[in-house]
Amino acid sequence: MFKNILIIGCGMIGSSILRGVISQKLCKSVYVFEKNINYQKQIKKINKKIILIKELDEKIKDIDLLVISTPMSEYKNIINNLNKYLTNKTLITDVGSTRVNVAKLIKQKLSKKLNWIMSHPISGSEASGPKYGSKNLFKNKWCILTKTNKNKLLEKKLFNFWQKLGSKVLFMHENEHDRIFSVTSHLPHLVAFNLIKTAQDFQKLHKKNIIKYSAGGLRDFSRIAASNEIMWRDVFFNNSKNISKIIDLFIKNLENFKTDINKKRNSLLLEKLKKSKQVREQILLLKQDISKPDFGREN
Amino acid sequence: MFKNILIIGCGMIGSSILRGVISQKLCKSVYVFEKNINYQKQIKKINKKIILIKELDEKIKDIDLLVISTPMSEYKNIINNLNKYLTNKTLITDVGSTRVNVAKLIKQKLSKKLNWIMSHPISGSEASGPKYGSKNLFKNKWCILTKTNKNKLLEKKLFNFWQKLGSKVLFMHENEHDRIFSVTSHLPHLVAFNLIKTAQDFQKLHKKNIIKYSAGGLRDFSRIAASNEIMWRDVFFNNSKNISKIIDLFIKNLENFKTDINKKRNSLLLEKLKKSKQVREQILLLKQDISKPDFGREN
Numbered sequence: 076m077f078k079n080i081l082i083i084g085c086g087m088i089g090s091s092i093l094r095g096v097i098s099q100k101l102c103k104s105v106y107v108f109e110k111n112i113n114y115q116k117q118i119k120k121i122n123k124k125i126i127l128i129k130e131l132d133e134k135i136k137d138i139d140l141l142v143i144s145t146p147m148s149e150y151k152n153i154i155n156n157l158n159k160y161l162t163n164k165t166l167i168t169d170v171g172s173t174r175v176n177v178a179k180l181i182k183q184k185l186s187k188k189l190n191w192i193m194s195h196p197i198s199g200s201e202a203s204g205p206k207y208g209s210k211n212l213f214k215n216k217w218c219i220l221t222k223t224n225k226n227k228l229l230e231k232k233l234f235n236f237w238q239k240l241g242s243k244v245l246f247m248h249e250n251e252h253d254r255i256f257s258v259t260s261h262l263p264h265l266v267a268f269n270l271i272k273t274a275q276d277f278q279k280l281h282k283k284n285i286i287k288y289s290a291g292g293l294r295d296f297s298r299i300a301a302s303n304e305i306m307w308r309d310v311f312f313n314n315s316k317n318i319s320k321i322i323d324l325f326i327k328n329l330e331n332f333k334t335d336i337n338k339k340r341n342s343l344l345l346e347k348l349k350k351s352k353q354v355r356e357q358i359l360l361l362k363q364d365i366s367k368p369d370f371g372r373e374n
Numbered sequence: 375m376f377k378n379i380l381i382i383g384c385g386m387i388g389s390s391i392l393r394g395v396i397s398q399k400l401c402k403s404v405y406v407f408e409k410n411i412n413y414q415k416q417i418k419k420i421n422k423k424i425i426l427i428k429e430l431d432e433k434i435k436d437i438d439l440l441v442i443s444t445p446m447s448e449y450k451n452i453i454n455n456l457n458k459y460l461t462n463k464t465l466i467t468d469v470g471s472t473r474v475n476v477a478k479l480i481k482q483k484l485s486k487k488l489n490w491i492m493s494h495p496i497s498g499s500e501a502s503g504p505k506y507g508s509k510n511l512f513k514n515k516w517c518i519l520t521k522t523n524k525n526k527l528l529e530k531k532l533f534n535f536w537q538k539l540g541s542k543v544l545f546m547h548e549n550e551h552d553r554i555f556s557v558t559s560h561l562p563h564l565v566a567f568n569l570i571k572t573a574q575d576f577q578k579l580h581k582k583n584i585i586k587y588s589a590g591g592l593r594d595f596s597r598i599a600a601s602n603e604i605m606w607r608d609v610f611f612n613n614s615k616n617i618s619k620i621i622d623l624f625i626k627n628l629e630n631f632k633t634d635i636n637k638k639r640n641s642l643l644l645e646k647l648k649k650s651k652q653v654r655e656q657i658l659l660l661k662q663d664i665s666k667p668d669f670g671r672e673n
Binding site: 197201217254255256258259260261262263264265266267268269270271272273274275276277281283285286287288289292293294295296297298299300301304305307308311312315318319321322324325326328329330332333336337339341344345347348349350351352353354355357358361363364 | 496500516553554555557558559560561562563564565566567568569570571572573574575576580582584585586587588591592593594595596597598599600603604606607610611614617618620621623624625627628629631632635636638640643644646647648649650651652653654656657660662663
């Protein structure tokens with residue numbers, strides 16, 4: 076499908092692409108640029124065919140597909156090298172979680188002759204590093220691409236690439252993307268971080284170890300809140316306007332819940348609690364989770 | 375261990391006790407009082423030895439251990455029957471999720487001659503109904519008892535009972551219990567309900583189906599928010615003071631996060647995001663979850 080692919084930044088997501096590419100035989104040669112020495116060692120173990128490169132220099136000029144899977148805060152530096160060494164023959168993509176900022180960066184900094192079509196595979200976990208990657212990470216998961224209307228052929232190629240990795244692919248405008256994912260992804264993560272912070276504050280205040288009783292609900296949030304801090308800092312900073320708005324709605328709703336509870340508004344509260352089951356039913360219908368009750372995972 | 379046991383209210387938790395009691399052979403005869411006709415059918419399928427009773431009348435007078443696993447809002451009615459038909463020979467317990475209100479109810483309404491020692495097994499899931507119960511539900515989970523200092527022998531018996539079902543048992547004062555679990559259980563559930571409500575409001579506002587992109591974080595919250603509304607209404611109403619306080623701390627922290635994000639306070643935000651990993655490490659150390667990354671559950 077491609078002669079050669081270069082993956083820049085090869086953590087959990089990058090190494091999952093790497094594994095998928097090798098397993099699906101999507102290119103003849105696969106190159107990786109990864110600065111972290113520990114990660115380099117883990118990557119070498121994945122497959123002998125992987126070629127680790129040490130610099131983003133003239134050697135990258137013949138790359139067909141270049142996938143950037145570093146934290147978004149590193150894009151700026153990377154773009155400088157792309158401008159220097161690439162031509163319009165290379166299809167550039169990335170896997171960042173916010174899109175408006177990257178669209179802006181591309182417009183402002185990327186050489187006009189180059190082709191960058193953004194991808195956002197909606198998959199991941201709290202784990203960081205290439206040893207946690209999986210060739211099946213993208214299977215049946217959404218991958219959101221953003222049209223550039225510059226090169227239809229390359230858009231089609233990128234679409235097929237993600238499909239081969241198992242994704243359900245669709246195009247979405249960057250504004251819509253950032254608005255939707257502020258609700259379905261960014262707010263849930265922020266809320267998880269905030270819940271853990273609140274539990275820590277409570278512990279400090281009451282000088283009590285309460286974490287050991289976490290099985291009652293805190294557990295799942297602690298997992299989400301163990302996600303990579305660089306990646307999430309980048310997401311929060313880059314989508315701050317949408318996130319601010321949805322935080323405000325969240326707080327307004329939470330204040331209302333507090334009033335319902337304190338004023339013992341029985342039927343209103345029951346109605347609200349019941350209504351959230353509709354979302355669950357939809358998620359099960361969409362096969363994004365299974366209906367089997369989750370009693371926690373066994374050691 | 376007991377001659378006979380009666381379980382009043384036999385949903386997910388009650389039927390798990392039932393299964394555990396039968397599997398561990400903790401009594402000669404096991405009785406169930408359950409008003410829901412569908413549940414009755416499911417209970418009959420568990421084991422032929424189970425005796426379903428239709429009334430809480432004089433037939434209950436020789437019960438050794440009586441376990442109440444109904445929503446807490448039903449306790450008041452049940453107590454009337456206990457006062458009429460029981461003697462001090464019966465050990466009464468329950469499995470409610472808040473304790474101060476039940477301690478008060480016992481003090482005010484239960485006949486002084488009767489023995490009720492409260493239990494709170496810290497286990498459950500979003501599922502409701504006896505078909506979801508499991509004899510292993512309590513395995514390696516906390517069960518919090520509250521001392522009455524009235525009858526040490528019965529306290530010891532109840533302690534052993536839960537240990538036989540696999541629980542790690544400890545005693546805790548009702549005030550401390552309600553304060554701790556407002557943070558580790560009640561707030562996480564309320565936050566999950568509130569997050570789903572916020573996503574629903576957003577959908578309505580923007581006339582957009584966003585739930586289908588839930589794989590990015592909303593999914594796990596939707597599971598928690600699918601929990602039984604009667605049970606949680608009771609919890610929120612009965613522990614409203616502690617919950618109100620912790621909601622206030624949660625909102626204060628979330629407002630701070632918002633400011634960090636909007637003002638791009640880089641090192642402060644990174645520090646906060648990183649710090650929540652400490653809780654995760656503690657939870658893994660306590661073996662309340664496994665370190666394997668969670669990529670979602672497969673169909």
